[in-house]
Structure formats: C-alpha cells, structure tokens
Amino acid sequence: MKNFKIVNFVNVFIYIFILAPLLVVIISSFNTAEYLVFPPQGFTFDWYNEVISKGRYTEPFWNSIKLAVVTTMITLPVGTMIAYAISRYKSRFNDLLQSFFLSPLVIPTLLLGIGLLILVSNLGVQMYFPRLLLAHVVIVIPYVVRTMIAGFAGMDKSIEQASIILGASPIKTFFLVTVPLARPALLASGFLSLVVSFDELIIALFLTGPGFNTLPMTIYSDVQFNLSTSLAAISSLIIFGTVLLGLLAVLLMGVNKKS
Amino acid sequence: MLKRIPANWILLAPGIVILLLAFVFPLGRLFIYSFYKTTSSGAIEPALVLDQYIKFLTDTYYLEMLWRSVYVGVIVSAICLVLGYFLAYGIARTKPKYRIPLLMLIALPLLTSAVIRNFGWIIILSKKGILNEILLKLNIIHQPMELMYTVSGVIIALVHVMLPYMVLVLYAVIDGMDLNLEKAASNLGANKFKVWWYVTLPISKPGIVAGTLLVFSITLSYFITPSLVGGSQVKLIATEIEDQTIQLLNWPFASAMGVILLITMLIVTGLYKKALQSKYEGANT
Amino acid sequence: MSELQLKDIYKKFGSKVVVNKLNLTVESGEMLCLLGPSGCGKSTTLSMIAGMQTPTSGSIILEDKELTKVAPHKRDVGLVFQNYALFPHLSVFDNVAFGLRRHGVPKSEIGDRVRASLASVRLEEFEDRFPAQLSGGQQQRVALARTLVLKPKLVLFDEPLSNLDAKLRQALGIEIRLLQKEYKFTGVFVTHDQEEAMLLGDRIAVMNGGNIVQLGTPKEVYKKPVDPFVANFIGESNLLPIANADLGTSIEIMEITLSGGHKIKVITNENNINPSKVMIRPESIEVLVEKDIDSEKYNYLTGNVAYINYTGTSYLIGIKVEGIEKEFLVRIQNMTEDLHFSDKESITVKWKIKDTLIY
Numbered sequence: 065m066k067n068f069k070i071v072n073f074v075n076v077f078i079y080i081f082i083l084a085p086l087l088v089v090i091i092s093s094f095n096t097a098e099y100l101v102f103p104p105q106g107f108t109f110d111w112y113n114e115v116i117s118k119g120r121y122t123e124p125f126w127n128s129i130k131l132a133v134v135t136t137m138i139t140l141p142v143g144t145m146i147a148y149a150i151s152r153y154k155s156r157f158n159d160l161l162q163s164f165f166l167s168p169l170v171i172p173t174l175l176l177g178i179g180l181l182i183l184v185s186n187l188g189v190q191m192y193f194p195r196l197l198l199a200h201v202v203i204v205i206p207y208v209v210r211t212m213i214a215g216f217a218g219m220d221k222s223i224e225q226a227s228i229i230l231g232a233s234p235i236k237t238f239f240l241v242t243v244p245l246a247r248p249a250l251l252a253s254g255f256l257s258l259v260v261s262f263d264e265l266i267i268a269l270f271l272t273g274p275g276f277n278t279l280p281m282t283i284y285s286d287v288q289f290n291l292s293t294s295l296a297a298i299s300s301l302i303i304f305g306t307v308l309l310g311l312l313a314v315l316l317m318g319v320n321k322k323s
Numbered sequence: 324m325l326k327r328i329p330a331n332w333i334l335l336a337p338g339i340v341i342l343l344l345a346f347v348f349p350l351g352r353l354f355i356y357s358f359y360k361t362t363s364s365g366a367i368e369p370a371l372v373l374d375q376y377i378k379f380l381t382d383t384y385y386l387e388m389l390w391r392s393v394y395v396g397v398i399v400s401a402i403c404l405v406l407g408y409f410l411a412y413g414i415a416r417t418k419p420k421y422r423i424p425l426l427m428l429i430a431l432p433l434l435t436s437a438v439i440r441n442f443g444w445i446i447i448l449s450k451k452g453i454l455n456e457i458l459l460k461l462n463i464i465h466q467p468m469e470l471m472y473t474v475s476g477v478i479i480a481l482v483h484v485m486l487p488y489m490v491l492v493l494y495a496v497i498d499g500m501d502l503n504l505e506k507a508a509s510n511l512g513a514n515k516f517k518v519w520w521y522v523t524l525p526i527s528k529p530g531i532v533a534g535t536l537l538v539f540s541i542t543l544s545y546f547i548t549p550s551l552v553g554g555s556q557v558k559l560i561a562t563e564i565e566d567q568t569i570q571l572l573n574w575p576f577a578s579a580m581g582v583i584l585l586i587t588m589l590i591v592t593g594l595y596k597k598a599l600q601s602k603y604e605g606a607n608t
Numbered sequence: 609m610s611e612l613q614l615k616d617i618y619k620k621f622g623s624k625v626v627v628n629k630l631n632l633t634v635e636s637g638e639m640l641c642l643l644g645p646s647g648c649g650k651s652t653t654l655s656m657i658a659g660m661q662t663p664t665s666g667s668i669i670l671e672d673k674e675l676t677k678v679a680p681h682k683r684d685v686g687l688v689f690q691n692y693a694l695f696p697h698l699s700v701f702d703n704v705a706f707g708l709r710r711h712g713v714p715k716s717e718i719g720d721r722v723r724a725s726l727a728s729v730r731l732e733e734f735e736d737r738f739p740a741q742l743s744g745g746q747q748q749r750v751a752l753a754r755t756l757v758l759k760p761k762l763v764l765f766d767e768p769l770s771n772l773d774a775k776l777r778q779a780l781g782i783e784i785r786l787l788q789k790e791y792k793f794t795g796v797f798v799t800h801d802q803e804e805a806m807l808l809g810d811r812i813a814v815m816n817g818g819n820i821v822q823l824g825t826p827k828e829v830y831k832k833p834v835d836p837f838v839a840n841f842i843g844e845s846n847l848l849p850i851a852n853a854d855l856g857t858s859i860e861i862m863e864i865t866l867s868g869g870h871k872i873k874v875i876t877n878e879n880n881i882n883p884s885k886v887m888i889r890p891e892s893i894e895v896l897v898e899k900d901i902d903s904e905k906y907n908y909l910t911g912n913v914a915y916i917n918y919t920g921t922s923y924l925i926g927i928k929v930e931g932i933e934k935e936f937l938v939r940i941q942n943m944t945e946d947l948h949f950s951d952k953e954s955i956t957v958k959w960k961i962k963d964t965l966i967y
Contacts, residue, residue, distance in 0.1 A: 068515060071409055071416075074413075081406075081483065085432070085439075085441075086435060086443055103456065145335070145337065149332075149335045167346070173544075174546060174561060178568050180345065199345060201341060202341065202345045223693045225689075226687065229683075230755075230758070232706075265437060279436075280437075306435060
C-alpha cells in the first residue's frame with residue numbers, strides 16, 4: 065500500500081529535526097571564528113588541526129578508546145557465552161536469566177551510578193579505570209546478550225547438529241561452526257559495545273576523579289563552560305568516526321556471504 | 324544433548340558474577356543508603372530511618388520537582404508518539420530497499436554521544452542561535468525566543484533524544500504486521516484512512532504502549548539534557564539527584580530520591596497499563 | 609554385524625509419552641523405514657539413535673555395543689537432514705572433509721577420499737562451490753557425500769526428501785538405495801510419506817502415538833494392514849461399518865451385513881470375534897460388465913456414480929451406496945477403453961471375497 069502523501073511530507077520535516085543538531089555541529093566546526101557564532105563567518109579546517117595537534121582532547125580521547133576496547137574485549141565473550149547458554153540449553157530458568165541479563169537496560173544509569181559510587185567508596189577502590197570498566201561492562205552486556213540471542217535464534221540448529229554427528233565435540237562445534245555463522249551478530253554486538261561505551265557520560269561523571277577524563281566528560285564540561293569551534297570540530301570527528309565504524313561493520317558483515 | 328546442565332551454568336557464571344557484583348549489589352547499597360541519616364555537619368550515619376524520604380515528600384519544592392519531571396516525561400512521550408508514529412509508519416510502508424538506510428539515519432543520533440546532540444541543540448536554541456535567526460529573518464517572530472534554560476527548550480531537546488527509541492519500537496510492530504490485513508480491509512471497501520484507523524492503529528497498540536513507556540522511563544531519569552539545555556533553571560529530579568550525589572555528596576538523600584524515582588516509574592507504568600488493558604479488552608470483543 | 613537394536617525405548621517429555629516401549633531390530637545392511645503421521649514419535653526415536661536426545665529409559669545397541677551412554681560426536685552414526693544442514697561458510701570440499709578432519713584422517717588422504725565420495729554422488733566438478741550456489745538436490749547429495757565419506761555403519765535419514773520436488777524425490781530416493789548397496793551401511797529412514805517408505809524400505813515400521821503398530825515388508829504392510837489406521841495411512845482404502853456379522857454356512861466364511869443392508873462375505877479366522885469394519889482396497893474392485901454373478905468368489909455392491917476422476921494412469925470412481933456415508937472408491941487401472949458414466953448412473957462393482965479384510 066502506498067503511503068499517505070501527508071505522511072511522507074511530514075516525515076521530511078521530522079528527518080530535518082532529527083539530523084539538525086548533528087548538522088549544525090558539523091557546519092559550525094568549519095567556522096573561522098574561534099567562538100561559536102551563527103551563521104558561520106567563513107570556512108576553514110583550522111580547528112580540526114587544532115584539535116588533532118593540541119592536547120586538550122587527546123588524552124580524554126585515548127582514555128575513552130581504551131575503555132571502549134577493553135569493555136568490548138570483556139563483554140563480547142561473556143555476553144556471547146550467556147546468550148549461547150540461554151539459546152542452546154533448555155532450562156526452566158532461561159526466561160528469568162534473560163530478564164536478569166537485560167535488566168541493566170531498565171534501571172536508570174543514574175541510579176547505577178550512585179550505587180556504584182557508594183560501593184566503590186566503601187570498598188576503597190581508588191583506581192578510576194577499573195571502576196569505569198566494571199560499570200561499562202554492566203551497561204553494555206545487555207546489548208551484546210540481546211543481539212547474540214537474536215543471532216543464535218536465527219541460526220539453523222541442524223547445522224550444529226550436523227557438525228556434532230560428524231565428530232566435532234560441542235566446543236569444537238562452537239568455534240568451527242557456531243562462531244562463523246554468528247559473525248554478523250558478533251560484528252553488530254562489537255560495534256554497539258564500542259559505541260555505547262565510548263559515548264557513555266553518566267557513569268563516567270559519577271565514577272571518575274581528577275586526572276581521568278573520558279572524552280564525553282570533557283565535551284560535557286566544555287559545552288557548559290568553554291563553547292568554542294574546536295569543540296564543534298572534535299564533536300564532528302566523533303560523528304564521522306562513528307559513521308565510518310558502522311560502515312566498516314556493515315561491510316564486514318557483507319563479506320560473509322560468499323555467493 | 325547428554326548431561327548438558329553443568330556446562331550451561333559454566334557459561335553463565337562469569338556474567339552472573341559480574342552482574343551481581345556491579346549491578347545487584349550496588350543497587351542494594353543504594354537502597355540501604357536511602358535509610359541512612361545525614362547529620363547537620365554533612366556526615367553520613369548508618370541507620371534505618373525514613374528521614375530522607377520524609378525530607379523529600381514533605382517539601383513542596385521537591386514535590387513540585389517530581390511533578391514537573393512526570394509532566395515533562397508525559398509530554399515528551401506524547402510528542403514522540405505522534406512524530407514517531409509518522410516516521411515508523413512512513414518507513415514501514417516505503418519500498419523495502421529504502422527502509423534500512425532510513426532506519427539507520429534515525430539510529431545515527433542514538434550512536435552519537437548525548438553531549439554532542441545537546442551541544443547541537445544549544446547552538447540551535449540559543450538567543451543568538453539558528454532557530455531564532457531563521458524565525459526572525461522570516462518575520463515569524465519579532466524578538467528572539469528564550470528557549471535555553473526553559474522547560475520548553477528541555478522538552479524539545481528531550482524529544483530529539485528519545486525519538487529514535489520510539490521509532491524503533493513502533494517500526495518493529497508496524498513492520499511485523501501482516502500486510503494482507505490492510506489489503507483485505509481495502510478490498511472490503513475501506514478508504515486509506517479507515518484502513519489505518521480500524522486495522523493498522525489497533526494492531527500497533529502494543530508498540531504504542533511499549534514505546535511510550537520506554538520513552539517515559541528513560542526521560543524521567545535522564546539528566547544530561549536538562550543539565551545542558553536547562554542549566555540550573557529547570558529543576559527536574561534527575562538533575563537534582565546528580566547534584567546531591569556529586570556536588571553535595573549527600574548520598575543518603577540522593578539514594579532516597581533514586582528509590583522514589585523508581586517507584587514513580589513503576590506507579591505510572593502500572594496505572595498506564597491498567598488504563599490501557601481495559602480499553603484494549605473492550606476493543607477486542 | 610551392523611545390527612541395530614532398540615530395546616524398550618521409552619521417552620517422556622514432562623507427562624507426555626512420546627515413544628512408548630519401542631522394540632525394534634534392524635538387520636545389518638537393511639533399510640528400515642519409520643513411517644507415521646506427525647507426532648507419532650518417529651523423529652524422536654531417530655534423534656535418540658543419533659544421540660541428540662536421551663531415552664528416558666531403554667537401550668540402543670549397535671553391533672552389540674551399548675550406544676545410549678556414548679556422546680553423539682563419538683557415535684559411528686551418520687545423519688542426513690531434511691534441510692541438508694550444509695555448512696554455509698565452507699566450500700563443498702570442506703563440507704565433505706569436515707568429518708574426516710575431526711577424525712584425524714591424515715591430510716594426504718583427505719583429498720582422495722573427498723573426491724571419491726563426491727564422485728559417488730556425481731558432484732566431482734563442484735568441490736569449490738559453496739552451498740548457496742547449489743540446488744536443493746545437489747545440496748542433499750553433498751550431504752550424502754559428507755556422511756558417507758566416513759563410512760559409517762549406520763546411517764539415519766530424517767525426512768531427507770521432503771524439501772525436494774516430486775520427480776527429484778524419486779530419483780534421489782533410488783540413488784540412496786544404490787548408495788546403500790555400494791557402501792553397505794544399515795539405514796533407518798524416517799518419513800511421513802508412504803510412497804517414499806514403499807520405495808525405500810526393506811521393511812516398514814508404521815508408527816502411531818509412540819508405538820510401532822505394524823512392522824513388515826512393504827507388501828505385507830500394504831496387503832495385510834493390521835488395523836484401520838495402517839490401512840488408511842498406506843494406500844487408499846474403503847472402510848465400511850458393519851451392522852451385523854454371522855458365521856455362515858462354512859466355519860471359514862463370515863456373512864457380514866453392512867449398514868444399508870448390503871450383504872457381503874469375508875474369509876475369517878478365530879480372531880475376528882466382533883468385527884466393526886470392513887476394508888477393501890479401491891484397486892481390487894472392478895466394474896461389473898457381464899451379468900454373471902459368482903457369489904462363491906466375489907462380493908457385489910450397487911450404487912450411484914457420484915464422480916469420476918481421470919488421473920492419466922487410472923480412473924477413480926466415487927460411488928454413493930445407500931446407507932453408507934462416505935463414497936465407495938473404486939480405482940480402475942490399465943483401462944483398455946475410456947470409461948463413460950453419467951452423473952448418478954447406477955453402477956455395480958465386484959471384488960474377490962479373499963481381498964476383503966475385517967477389523
């Protein structure tokens with residue numbers, strides 16, 4: 065059935081609404097003026113240079129990357145094991161387990177932040193990276209579990225059975241057959257994990273301390289106290305980076321279909 | 324599979340341990356802390372009292388803040404529902420090859436840090452921002468609008484943040500619908516609008532309920548947008564919690580507010596579901 | 609020898625009994641068909657032999673070795689699936705080589721064995737292709753090659769032809785029979801299609817509700833179905849309700865009155881005490897042309913033509929007989945002339961008394 069014409073008409077405006085803030089940030093980043101004024105007064109890449117060469121955002125950037133990568137290195141295996149256990153083994157606890165592992169999505173990150181802050185303070189855990197890491201793993205696991213459960217569900221079980229009957233033990237079957245077949249889901253989970261951790265702000269605000277800033281934290285502070293075109297530049301770089309990573313993930317998924 | 328049950332739990336063990344340690348336990352501590360005392364000097368005293376709750380519930384300042392938060396949540400959900408439905412329906416009914424790109428465009432903001440999105444809104448909504456510039460140039464207004472640091476501005480930015488969630492939930496339901504139902508209705512004589520009203524809309528109800536509840540829940544506890552776009556002028560419970568925790572270090576009070584927040588979420592969700600259940604059952608006969 | 613024994617196999621899911629004290633011996637080199645409607649327990653039985661499920665009680669013995677406790681990846685059993693279950697991310701060669709590699713076959717040997725196996729299913733040219741590039745029939749043949757390259761003693765087939773079109777089904781079914789003679793394996797074949805069972809099975813075990821209702825060669829099962837269920841499941845049948853039964857003049861002949869008052873005779877034995885139904889196969893019935901009535905040899909029935917269907921190889925006539933609810937079916941094959949009957953025309957048919965079965 066064809067769309068109501070008015071639906072398409074309205075949607076154009078909604079799309080503009082959705083993309084506007086991002087476009088505005090990107091456009092502002094090319095401004096010649098140092099402080100944000102609209103409309104932009106000129107076009108330059110200067111601020112991108114500034115951002116990349118000067119150190120203001122470099123350290124937070126690498127902190128966020130490190131955090132995102134290590135988080136992903138933990139959540140992918142752990143989350144996949146959970147999803148596999150729930151998908152391939154019959155147990156009356158499966159529904160309960162699934163709800164349990166998806167529950168961090170339902171609880172406001174705000175509350176998790178307070179709770180973790182209280183806990184780590186009580187335990188005297190000083191180091192910021194491990195604290196953030198633990199929190200990020202908790203936040204990201206539901207995404208991985210959910211994506212992998214969907215991935216395993218869509219898989220033809222008889223292919224794994226064929227592998228077993230041909231002589232491959234369950235563990236061998238998992239690595240030789242299940243994992244290759246789950247590649248799209250794994251890529252999607254990895255992508256989500258990296259992005260969610262990298263962009264995360266709330267937990268970072270609660271659990272870090274002096275000396276350790278994530279990039280979103282720095283941007284958050286600058287948006288309030290230090291608006292400048294460089295800020296627009298680094299923000300735009302993040303937008304471009306995310307898009308590129310997404311395209312890469314989609315590309316890698318496509319390579320799987322060899323026909 | 325022969326004797327698989329132990330293997331099952333071996334796979335689940337790491338995840339369970341992590342979640343117990345870093346999720347269940349902290350939330351438990353939060354709950355316990357909400358019953359602690361804060362002395363006048365600011366020190367925290369373990370106790371089992373309702374002081375924090377009483378402090379919140381007897382102060383009109385806080386009650387107004389709670390009410391305002393719920394109000395904002397409802398408005399944002401309602402606007403997201405309308406806009407989200409247009410989008411979800413529009414995408415679900417376009418040519419299949421356009422659907423994924425269109426959905427990805429909507430997901431893009433989701434994958435961009437909230438700070439960046441709100442940064443964009445600050446540029447747009449400021450007195451000297453784009454929106455005002457455009458509206459002044461088109462002579463629609465004669466004075467720049469004050470949107471920053473107001474509830475309206477916060478609502479606009481929140482709608483933007485929450486819209487993708489609504490669209491994805493609604494899309495799943497509308498796309499999953501059997502198209503033959505619409506064709507059958509059309510064949511029986513219903514015009515396009517009637518088909519939508521009598522067939523598509525009722526079938527999308529589960530998506531509507533899920534989407535609005537999701538958006539409401541997230542909005543209620545979301546503090547990045549009110550903090551950036553609203554500043555200290557817009558008082559919502561989420562920003563207050565952050566304030567109490569980080570700036571004032573009044574953890575017991577912050578915890579109590581957190582619990583009140585959760586309870587509010589549950590109550591509103593429960594009432595909403597109840598109200599819809601009876602309507603839904605009625606329509607089902 | 610590669611004899612398979614199922615002893616008292618019992619499988620319960622919660623309170624539901626899916627396989628009920630099954631006892632079966634499959635002779636070495638035989639192809640045994642498990643035939644039955646969905647839910648009869650045939651697939652569950654097969655998956656227990658494969659090791660994908662465990663029996664609640666009972667044992668499975670292959671070549672005098674107890675199989676029940678052996679892990680599925682250690683059983684010397686092959687399994688061919690309905691939807692082929694080829695590894696989509698591996699080439700045809702790697703699919704067939706998969707089992708060999710898991711069994712530690714030296715690299716030098718693998719190439720030759722894979723090619724020999726592909727040759728036996730006539731797919732030698734395809735070794736570098738991927739499953740997605742193959743047709744259904746080709747995929748199933750790769751699956752066969754993959755299974756047989758391991759030279760298993762027992763091969764299980766889980767409705768392997770159901771996803772293929774009719775013509776291909778027969779061709780591949782015959783190919784499976786030839787492969788069995790070539791590789792000399794014992795086979796258990798699950799299907800709900802009685803034509804497949806008749807084509808492939810040395811013996812057929814007809815299953816219903818978790819039990820084997822009848823076990824026999826295709827001829828035995830077809831000509832002497834042991835109850836109305838089997839009679840109805842295999843081939844076409846006319847099941848007529850009995851109003852009254854009397855032992856007639858001779859102890860061997862029973863005189864039956866059908867509902868509607870029609871009288872026929874049946875050859876009986878002591879076991880038929882209170883028969884309720886009479887069964888006649890439609891193709892055993894002829895249309896009466898001459899006026900001779902030989903009531904020592906034939907039964908007769910008269911009615912009105914309800915419909916005639918021409919299938920190319922036969923005519924199917926449906927006759928409305930008074931007092932009998934369902935149309936009486938007559939299948940005429942090998943007609944020398946075309947049949948012409950007008951609607952509701954009166955028709956009399958006959959069949960040999962010895963072709964009448966009672967239950």
